[in-house]
Amino acid sequence: MDAMQAEAPDYHPDAHDAHFLERSAVMLSNRLHIATGIDTLQHATPAGNALKLAQLGQHADHVAAFINALRVLLGFSITAGLCIASDQPASMAALSQAALILTLASTALDTSQFGMGAILGLSLAVAVAIVMNYFVLPHIAAFGALALVFLPHTIFACVMLMNARTSAIGFNYGAFFPIILGLSNHQDYDPLAFISRNIFYLISGVVAFVILVLLFPPTPKSRRFRIAASIGQDLEAQLHGNGKPAGARLLSLKYDRLAQLLTWTKRMDAHRRVNRHVFNRLVMLEDLATTLARVRHYLDEAAASPCLRLLATEAHGLINTASFPTLGHALPQISNRFLDIARTARDHERNLAVLCAGSLEAVRSTLEDNRSTLRHFGLGRRRW
Numbered sequence: 001m002d003a004m005q006a007e008a009p010d011y012h013p014d015a016h017d018a019h020f021l022e023r024s025a026v027m028l029s030n031r032l033h034i035a036t037g038i039d040t041l042q043h044a045t046p047a048g049n050a051l052k053l054a055q056l057g058q059h060a061d062h063v064a065a066f067i068n069a070l071r072v073l074l075g076f077s078i079t080a081g082l083c084i085a086s087d088q089p090a091s092m093a094a095l096s097q098a099a100l101i102l103t104l105a106s107t108a109l110d111t112s113q114f115g116m117g118a119i120l121g122l123s124l125a126v127a128v129a130i131v132m133n134y135f136v137l138p139h140i141a142a143f144g145a146l147a148l149v150f151l152p153h154t155i156f157a158c159v160m161l162m163n164a165r166t167s168a169i170g171f172n173y174g175a176f177f178p179i180i181l182g183l184s185n186h187q188d189y190d191p192l193a194f195i196s197r198n199i200f201y202l203i204s205g206v207v208a209f210v211i212l213v214l215l216f217p218p219t220p221k222s223r224r225f226r227i228a229a230s231i232g233q234d235l236e237a238q239l240h241g242n243g244k245p246a247g248a249r250l251l252s253l254k255y256d257r258l259a260q261l262l263t264w265t266k267r268m269d270a271h272r273r274v275n276r277h278v279f280n281r282l283v284m285l286e287d288l289a290t291t292l293a294r295v296r297h298y299l300d301e302a303a304a305s306p307c308l309r310l311l312a313t314e315a316h317g318l319i320n321t322a323s324f325p326t327l328g329h330a331l332p333q334i335s336n337r338f339l340d341i342a343r344t345a346r347d348h349e350r351n352l353a354v355l356c357a358g359s360l361e362a363v364r365s366t367l368e369d370n371r372s373t374l375r376h377f378g379l380g381r382r383r384w
Contacts, residue, residue, distance in 0.1 A: 012343055013354060015335040015361040022358030026294075057253030059260060063226055067216055068106035075102045075211040079204060094200035094207075097179075101172070101208040108168070109263065115212025117168020122205035124169065125177040126198050128153065132181055133194060153177060176201070220264040224278075227261045231285050232379055238292040239380045241320040246290070246297040254286050281373045288366045295319060295359035302356050305349050311337055315360060323383045324367055324374075331364040 013021060040047045079098040083091035101118050108114040132149070140146050153174070160170025180201055182194075237243040244250045265279045296319065302312035315334045318327060335357040342353035374380050 013339065013357075015332060015339070015357055018335065018339060018354050018358035019361040019365070020358070022355050022362065025355065055247070055249045057249040057256065059227070059230065059253060059257040061223070061226055064218070064223070065106070067218075068111070071111070071211050071216055072099065072102045072106065074215075075099070075207050078211075079207050082203065082207075088196070088200075091200050093197060094204040097176070097201050097204035098207050101204060102211065105208065105212055109260070110218060110267075112213045112217040114168045114171075115209045117166075117170075118172050118212070119205040119209040121169040121172025122176060122180070122201055125173050125180045126202060128173075129177065129181045129198065130194075134189065134191075138189070150178075172205075220267045223264045224261060224268075227257055227264070228278075228282055228377075231257065231282055231289070232377060235285055235289045235379055238289045239383065241296070243289065243293055246293040250290060250293055254290055258283060258286060281376075284366075284370050284373060285377075285379070288370050291359070291362050291366045292319065295356070295363050298352065298356045298359050302352050305352060307341060307345055307349055308338075308353060308356070311341065312356065315356070319363065324371065324380065327367060328364060331360050335360045335364075 036045075036047060039045045076095070076099050079095050083095050105111045105114040105118070136149055140149060157170045157174025157177070160166040160173065163170075180198055182188075182197060188194075234243060244253070261279060261282060265275050268275045296316070299312045299316050299319070302308040303316070305312075311334070315338075318330055318334065322330060338353045338357035338360070342350045342357070345353055375384070
């Protein structure tokens with residue numbers, strides 16, 4: 001601001017200029033924090049206030065977590081029943097393997113893809129283990145040669161992990177191939193023991209496939225619906241003045257949520273424009289929620305300044321209670337009053353007044369852009 005006034009003494013920003021200046025100030029602040037963090041990693045310099053950005057938020061789907069728990073419980077129970085019915089000591093391998101696969105699947109974004117990868121990866125691992133056990137291992141007598149033999153399998157699994165379509169197969173193949181091969185100090189080449197052990201591993205893969213793919217497959221529409229519901233709940237909280245405060249946690253939660261939303265949107269029919277349209281609408285609602293959080297942050301800071309306290313309190317009340325049409329008329333006036341104060345205020349109060357004016361203009365324009373979306377989803381109904 002000092003440089004701008006030195007270059008043009010008669011210049012005073014309007015509401016649109018204040019909005020531009022506010023967004024530019026945020027970008028410059030973020031750039032400074034990023035540069036500080038990079039210097040900390042490269043040169044071990046003190047991070048200072050950049051450590052506040054380490055407080056990252058993550059979108060948690062509690063319904064998906066509950067369904068994952070049901071998958072593990074049901075799969076473990078079915079496998080335990082099969083183990084009891086078989087009356088074979090080696091069947092315990094299937095029980096532990098099924099529990100391990102279903103638990104690992106709970107950490108995957110798409111559990112159905114993980115279930116498909118489990119049955120294909122385990123089948124591939126068993127086939128390769130047969131070749132290794134009876135045609136390669138009898139000719140290996142040193143650990144160096146054994147490491148060289150395992151190297152192609154490791155490279156193959158890593159290459160499959162690099163491809164999104166085969167990553168689940170590569171994970172199950174690479175993780176469980178040594179277990180299926182069953183190396184020991186005294187290697188047993190008994191075919192009956194090998195078959196009886198690995199057939200239970202295949203059974204665990206079949207159980208995981210049935211549970212993850214056939215019984216409880218995740219659908220993109222249901223996941224998108226739950227993400228949209230969480231976006232709507234956070235926006236309603238912001239409209240009532242009870243939302244999360246502005247900061248790194250809120251922004252990281254926003255972009256993690258939108259990243260998951262984009263992933264599930266891409267898995268729906270890509271030729272339907274309505275899916276992309278719904279995604280764009282939800283992005284705009286997230287922008288509105290973060291804009292409301294940002295303006296409250298500036299108004300709270302302004303309330304601590306004597307020359308801005310009354311106007312900040314008035315603006316706070318409008319943001320929390322006024323109807324949307326009232327906000328459309330009142331916010332430009334409040335922004336201009338902040339800019340009038342900025343003309344005669346000191347440096348800190350002047351900058352804070354410009355930030356308040358710019359964020360209020362952002363709320364006005366974002367509300368105007370989202371008016372039809374708010375009515376379509378029934379959000380903020382009391383303030384229509």
